[in-house]
Every structure is written in structure tokens, then in C-alpha cells.
Amino acid sequence: SQKIEQNSEALNIQEGKTATLTCNYTNYSPAYLQWYRQDPGRGPVFLLLIRENEKEKRKERLKVTFDTTLKQSLFHITAAQPADSATYLCALPPSGGSYIPTFGRGTSLIVHP
Amino acid sequence: EAGVTQFPSHSVIEKGQTVTLRCDPISGHDNLYWYRRVMGKEIKFLLHFVKESKQDESGMPNNRFLAERTGGTYSTLKVQPAELEDSGVYFCASSQDVGDLSRGYTFGSGTRLTVV
Numbered sequence: 001s002q003k004i005e006q007n008s009e010a011l012n013i014q015e016g017k018t019a020t021l022t023c024n025y026t027n028y029s030p031a032y033l034q035w036y037r038q039d040p041g042r043g044p045v046f047l048l049l050i051r052e053n054e055k056e057k058r059k060e061r062l063k064v065t066f067d068t069t070l071k072q073s074l075f076h077i078t079a080a081q082p083a084d085s086a087t088y089l090c091a092l093p094p095s096g097g098s099y100i101p102t103f104g105r106g107t108s109l110i111v112h113p
Numbered sequence: 114e115a116g117v118t119q120f121p122s123h124s125v126i127e128k129g130q131t132v133t134l135r136c137d138p139i140s141g142h143d144n145l146y147w148y149r150r151v152m153g154k155e156i157k158f159l160l161h162f163v164k165e166s167k168q169d170e171s172g173m174p175n176n177r178f179l180a181e182r183t184g185g186t187y188s189t190l191k192v193q194p195a196e197l198e199d200s201g202v203y204f205c206a207s208s209q210d211v212g213d214l215s216r217g218y219t220f221g222s223g224t225r226l227t228v229v
Contacts, residue, residue, distance in 0.1 A: 004155070032214050034214065034217055036217065041222065041223075042205070042219025042222050042223075043117070043204050043221050043222050044156070044204075044218075044220050044222055045220070046173070046216065046217025046218060046219070047217075049214050049215050049217065051214075089156070098169065099211050099212055099214065100146065100156075100158055100161055100169065101158075101159065101218075102157075103148075103155050103156040103157075104155055105154070105155045106155075
């Protein structure tokens with residue numbers, strides 16, 4: 001069955017640096033991949049969508065790549081700020097044709113001032 | 114526009130009792146989804162409504178869970194009788210079009226359910 005893997009260890013970086021988070025998936029080829037941000041006590045907030053025919057997508061300080069050969073997406077935040085500290089979730093459609101996303105466990109990002 | 118609203122934000126109940134969670138989606142959003150996150154696990158899909166119809170309930174864990182969306186507006190998720198393993202955070206989300214992936218889903222803040 002499909003599997004979504006995100007690093008369970010928190011990523012700690014200094015303010016101003018670039019944060020890079022990884023989402024790996026196995027056993028199928030999703031048509032798209034989404035990234036969400038989740039703050040404590042809140043629901044996920046949609047950030048970006050990247051489709052299987054796109055290699056890279058940018059939005060302000062965010063950049064997402066999608067390598068269908070490696071079965072991996074990288075999520076970058078440039079010039080990270082303490083306000084970027086949150087858990088970041090990747091989400092993909094399940095195999096079988098449904099559009100409804102399945103979520104990874106998320107990686108916690110902590111940006112130190 | 115108002116976001117997705119969930120009520121209550123927290124609920125503590127005893128095993129065997131009944132609890133009803135409510136979700137008010139964004140006005141005009143025909144698609145409503147319930148998800149659940151149990152401790153240490155990923156957020157898992159429970160079911161999907163299109164207006165008042167259940168489109169996909171493949172993620173519902175068992176028949177102790179009953180979801181309704183009368184009139185195609187707000188939705189309720191009832192757990193009866195509650196078991197310890199039902200503890201977790203229940204999220205509701207809505208979207209205008211299930212196939213419009215570019216805007217993602219709008220999630221509520223969740224209901225934290227604790228069964229003791």
C-alpha cells in the first residue's frame with residue numbers, strides 16, 4: 001500500500017537560513033502533491049499545490065519541487081523567520097483515483113532568532 | 114469570509130457515553146470532509162459529503178460513528194458509544210469543488226476528544 005514519509009525529527013535552523021523539508025512516498029505515482037502548515041491547536045492551512053508534470057513551484061519565500069523519479073518532494077522556506085515555526089504536512093491523493101488527499105505525519109520546523 | 118467552525122473545541126467524556134461533534138463549513142462549499150488525528154499518527158480521512166449526500170465514507174472506523182449533513186449545510190459526527198481509542202482530534206474541512214486542488218481544503222481548528 002502507499003506510504004508517505006516525512007522526517008519525524010524536528011528541524012532546527014537559525015533565522016535567515018533556508019529550511020528544507022522532505023516528503024517521500026512509495027508504491028504509486030500521485031497526480032499532485034500539496035503542502036500544508038499546521039500551528040498548535042489549529043487545523044492545517046493550505047500552502048502550495050504542485051502537479052506531477054511540474055518540477056518546481058514558487059510562492060513568495062516558499063519553493064516546492066516534485067521529483068517523480070525519486071518519488072520525493074522538497075519544501076524550501078528561504079530567509080526563514082521565527083514566525084515560520086510550525087509543523088509542515090505533505091498531502092497526496094490516495095491510489096485508486098480519489099482526489100481527496102492523504103496526509104503525512106508532518107515535520108516540525110523551529111526557527112531560532 | 115468566515116472560516117470552518119467546529120464545536121466544541123474540547124470534549125472529555127467517559128467510555129460508553131455519546132458525543133456529537135459539529136462542523137459549520139464555509140458558506141457555499143458543497144464539499145465537506147471529516148478527518149481524525151489520533152496521538153502520534155497522521156491525519157486520516159473519515160468521510161466526504163457532497164451537499165447532503167455521503168460521497169465516500171471509506172475511512173469511517175466502525176458503525177459507532179455516524180455522520181450526517183441534513184440540508185447540505187452543517188454536519189454532525191456522533192460517536193456512540195465512545196471507546197478509549199476514539200480519543201484524538203477531529204478535523205472538519207470544506208471546499209467548493211473536490212477537484213479544485215489549487216486552493217486546497219479549508220480546515221477548522223478541530224475538536225479534541227478525550228475518552229476516559
